Amino acid sequence: MARPESPLAWPVTLIAAxxxxxxxxxxxxxxxxxxxxxxxxxLTQAADLLETMIANYMAEDWxxxxxxxxxxxxxxxxxxxxxxxxxxxxxxxxxxxxxGELAHRIGMSPQQAQRxxxxxxxxxxxxxxxxxRALGRRLVVSSDAA
Numbered sequence: 001m002a003r004p005e006s007p008l009a010w011p012v013t014l015i016a017a018x019x020x021x022x023x024x025x026x027x028x029x030x031x032x033x034x035x036x037x038x039x040x041x042x043l044t045q046a047a048d049l050l051e052t053m054i055a056n057y058m059a060e061d062w063x064x065x066x067x068x069x070x071x072x073x074x075x076x077x078x079x080x081x082x083x084x085x086x087x088x089x090x091x092x093x094x095x096x097x098x099x100g101e102l103a104h105r106i107g108m109s110p111q112q113a114q115r116x117x118x119x120x121x122x123x124x125x126x127x128x129x130x131x132x133r134a135l136g137r138r139l140v141v142s143s144d145a146a
Contacts, residue, residue, distance in 0.1 A: 088128055
């Protein structure tokens, strides 16, 4: 079994529901589920569910699970800005510093630094990159064929 191409794409299980449509569940986030009337709608719901669960884990300051093996399941990737914020979240947890300390290192107010971890806030990539560099990391952007 191959690992997901993107480290920030999680496998999703779509189970046909008796009443029609599909129930959506992520094996790596068993507490969350959703449903869609069609395969396409179920995958759209899955993307929303994944972002909601990621936001909740980050708000609770919990470790994010790594994506499990896809095993033929569809993969649900994070939006690029959300993925950058998740990578920053993982980096600050590995570094063992507070968001306040990160704010100090990059010359931001604590409120500004907090927004770098809010997936609903449209942060600038240069700010996320500066935060990553303050942690001894760098943000890398790439593209794949569509």
